[in-house]
Amino acid sequence: MPVPEGSGFGVNNLPYGVFSQRGELPRVGVAIGEQVLDLAELAASGLLADRRWFAAGSLNSFMAAGRQVWQPTRDRIMTLLTDISYRDEVEPALYPMSDVELHMPFTVADYVDFYSSRDHATNLGRILRPGDEPLLPNWTRLPVGYHGRAGTVVPSGTPVVRPCGQRKGEPEPVFAPTAKLDVEAEVGFVIGVPSALGRPVPTGAFRNHVFGFVLVNDWSARDIQAWEYRPLGPFLAKSFATSVSPWVVPVDALDAARVRPPAQDPEPLPYLRCDEPWGLDLTLEIEVNGHVVSRPPFAEMYWTAPQQLAHATVNGAALRTGDLMASGTVSGPRRDQRGSLIELTWNGTEPLELPDGTKRVFLEDGDTVRITATAPSPDVDPIGFGEVIGTIYPSPT
Amino acid sequence: MPVPEGSGFGVNNLPYGVFSQRGELPRVGVAIGEQVLDLAELAASGLLADRRWFAAGSLNSFMAAGRQVWQPTRDRIMTLLTDISYRDEVEPALYPMSDVELHMPFTVADYVDFYSSRDHATNLGRILRPGDEPLLPNWTRLPVGYHGRAGTVVPSGTPVVRPCGQRKGEPEPVFAPTAKLDVEAEVGFVIGVPSALGRPVPTGAFRNHVFGFVLVNDWSARDIQAWEYRPLGPFLAKSFATSVSPWVVPVDALDAARVRPPAQDPEPLPYLRCDEPWGLDLTLEIEVNGHVVSRPPFAEMYWTAPQQLAHATVNGAALRTGDLMASGTVSGPRRDQRGSLIELTWNGTEPLELPDGTKRVFLEDGDTVRITATAPSPDVDPIGFGEVIGTIYPSPT
Structure with missing residues (x-):
């Protein structure tokens, strides 16, 4: 398989997604170089096991099947793409990515958003509660998180309409389009295998439940918030x-990216301890209108994904296939590593100068934000996460 | 149809639910007196229009069909139950409620919980932030709310296992079963007809989207919180x-319960104004181990359901069929009208004496909580909401 350098979709990645060609039903595919491999077609011709997983408009059935299915399927796809003897059968199932439409890859069950970057939480504490201790006392003890709206998780490319809402005003609150529309560059993990109500999922069971990782842009209206x-x-x-x-990057594709996370002091409670290193050495990149404004380092995240999962279930809350748990904004210690505009412009007081001569405090109508990420791989070419992109449309008047 | 007095399920109510007989698949039914009317069976024999809505394990398809379907269906069911000429066809589709299992009536899409009782919010402000103004400045300006976990919304009767979690401790936080397990007596509404992303739903469109109301017990661990x-x-x-x-009580069954809500001062912003009175004169009742401990008055709620719906969508957030929006704890001004134990016992400082001689501050293992509600009806017999019940099981050790 010819995989162009820099595509991020080499044979060690093989992320799953849902795609369609014009006029056809969405189905499951894998990204390889600048092409999509049609798994439904491979299953129909007997090259992959179970067709029902792949002739579907979401990854959910396949994700629910578990690691004992994910692993052999991944091995088999690698073989089909690298063993020359399958070439004549595989080639007809490859479509140029530029010719297909990419859809929401999975149906979101619940959406949880964490707040696990120490630099981000510290920056927001300084901006929003000046004079106080920036980190609240619970922050180093548990991965702070909350539930977001699952029904408005949308695929990359969906237009983002500037929301209206209430913000503080004197003497009366003001209702208007948000004046502080922001991005939050995050990395999320997706649950494949559900868990039973009343049964916590320990950190060591992470790989048995989690199917893969995606990029998340948790758009935020700071004045409404x-x-x-x-x-x-x-x-x-x-x-x-x-x-x-x-594209959902499989957990198995990230083995070479795993690093020891930052030291945790104070030591977490036993249910949050993790024997294996689950820091992930991803570098995110945030572009506004084509200009890179930040490169947040995911390896700096204080709380890891298995800790987040163990915390979210320690009260017995059940997991469902399609649960999405996002990291919270990824920010590093340097200004050019901050994962949101409220941090990059210090709540609008330090405008960002873009190379095209324009300035930004928050997002303006017509702006396009693109977030990408790469991880080390056993190859020369890194593992790519593709992109999550969105353009701001004005509020309806 | 013989409807025993006090059942709450007279012919003016006709709440929808999902039931099954031993060994058969769940399907849609309507409660009438102490019986369940099998709508799937009526549809199969041609007495109701569309079978797919009723031979289903959830109300979601029927709820999505909209008011132009809900209204004639309700009218038809009333006719089938009251017109003697249908008796021979209808009777075989009636099952004693004691012989069937009741299931989760709908698949929850997103779960939103509001905080719309002024007495409850004031009590909690006094308990948790003593010395400060009990209501935060935003409370009278907008219906404060947040997203909860949809995947752990469970049907009445599901055992509630006491959750473990972190709570504050000196010098270290403590991990243990919650010592402050509480109830929150609430009333929720369920979305039938979805709305498009980017299109707010005004207060006047409430009846076009909302299918009905249920009782909600939003179990809470106060120390973890x-x-x-x-x-x-x-x-x-x-x-x-x-x-x-x-049982989901249809919006149309509550016409006689509608009252003017409490006056709102300051006047809400235009998007929160409502031309029609949407207070609902329901009286809730909370029983602990069979003893009534409170009778919260729903008519006292400051923010109404149409205001909650308009607020939740004013930023363009889309609605999905099955979205559940709960009122927040219903509390009235008197002690015996408070909707949670943290209020009834003032955070455990004023134990509640039960008629059986026991005392409670929060819930103990083995306790059973039952919440019911009734609303005025055009009949003598009030509209009943049935019950939401749960028994506390110990944390696994």
């Missing part, structure tokens, strides 16, 4: 749209 | 279980 969030947390400031990348 | 909730709101303190009643 500041007015509404006490005491029950963000609601309308987030629920208008959350965009995800179309 | 107090430690985790800043700054992103409640998470594990709520996500272990939320119980709902099995």
Whole structure:
């Protein structure tokens, strides 16, 4: 298989997604180079086991099948793509990515968003509660998180309409389009195998439940958020749209990216301890209108994905196939590593100058934001996450 | 149809649910007196229009069909139950409620919980932030709400296992079964007809989208909540279980219960104004181990259901069939009208004496909580909501 350098979709990646050609039903495919391999077609011709998993408009059935299915399927796809003897059968199932439409890859069950970057939480504490200790006392003890709106998780490319809402005003609150529309660059993991109500999932069971990772842009309206969030947390400031990348990178594709996470002090409670290193050395990149404004380092995240999963279920909450758990905004210690505009412009007080001569404090109508990420791979070419992209449309008047 | 007095399920109610007989598949039914009318059977014999809506394990397809279907279906069921000429055809489709199993009536899409009782929010402000103004400045301006976990909304009768979690401790946080397990007596509404992303649903469109109402017990672990909730709101303190009643009372059954809600001062922003009175004169009743401990008055709720719906969508968030939006704890001004134990016992400082001689601050293992509600009806007999019930099981050790 010819895989162009820099595509990020080499044979060690093989992310899953849902695609369609014009006029045909969506089905499951795998990205390889600049092409999509049609798994439904391979299954129909007997090259892959179970057709029902792949002739579907979402990954959910395949994700629910579990690791004992994911692993042999991944091995088999690798063989089909690298063993020359399958070439004549595989080639007709390959479509140029530019010719297909990519869809929402899975049906979201519940959406949980964490807050696990120490630099991000510290920056927001300094901006929103100046003079106070920036990190609240619970932050180093547990991965703070909350539920977001699953029904408005949308695939990359979906237009983002600037939301209207209430914000603080004197003497009266103001209803208007948000003046502080922001991005949050995040990485999310997707549950494949459900868990039973009343049964916590320990950190060591992470790989048995989690199918893969996606990029997440948790669009945020900072003025709406500041007015509404006490005491029950963000609601309308987030629920208008959350965009995800179309390709789900399998957990197995990230083995070479695993690193020891930052040291945790104080030591977490036993249920949050993890024997294996689950930091992930991904570098995110945020582009506004084609200009890179930040490169957030995911390896710096304080709380890891298995810790987030163990925390979210320690009270016995059940997992469902399609649960999406996002990391929270990824920010590093340097200014050019911050994962949101509220941090990059310090709540609008330090405008960002783009190379095209324009300035930004928050997003303007017509702006396009693109988030990408790469991870080390056993190859020369890194593992790519593809992109999550969105363009801002004006509020209807 | 003989409808025993006090059943709450007279011919003016006709709530929908999902039931099964031993060994058969769940299907849609309507409660009438102490019986269940099998709508799948009526549809199969040609007495009701579309079988696919009723030979289903959830109400979702029927709920999605909209008011132009709900209204004639309700009228037809009333006729079938009251016109003597249908008796021979209808009787075989009636089953004693005691012989059937009641299931989760609908598949929950997103679960939103509001905080719309002024007495409840004031009580909690006094208990949790003593010395401060009990209501935060946003509370009278918008119906404060947040997203809960849809995947752990369970039907009445599901055992509630006492959740473990972190709570504050000195010098270290403590991990243990919650010592402050509480109830929240609420009323929720269920979305039938979805809305498009980017299109707010005004208060006047409430009846076009909302299928009906259920009782909700939003079980809460107060010690977990107090430690985790800043700054992103409640998470594990709520996500272990939320119980709902099995019968969905149609909006049309509540016409006689509609009353003018409490005056709102300051006047809400235009998007929250409502031309029609949408207070609902329901009286809830909370029983612990068979003893009534409170009778919360739903007519006192400050924010109404159409205002909650308009608020939740004003940012363009889409609705899906099965979205559940709960009122928040219903509390009235008197002590015996408070909808949670944290209020009834003032955070455990004023134990509640039950008529059996026992005392309660929060729930103990083995306790059973039952919430019921009735609304005025055009008949002598009020409209009943049935019950939402749950028994506390110990944490696994």
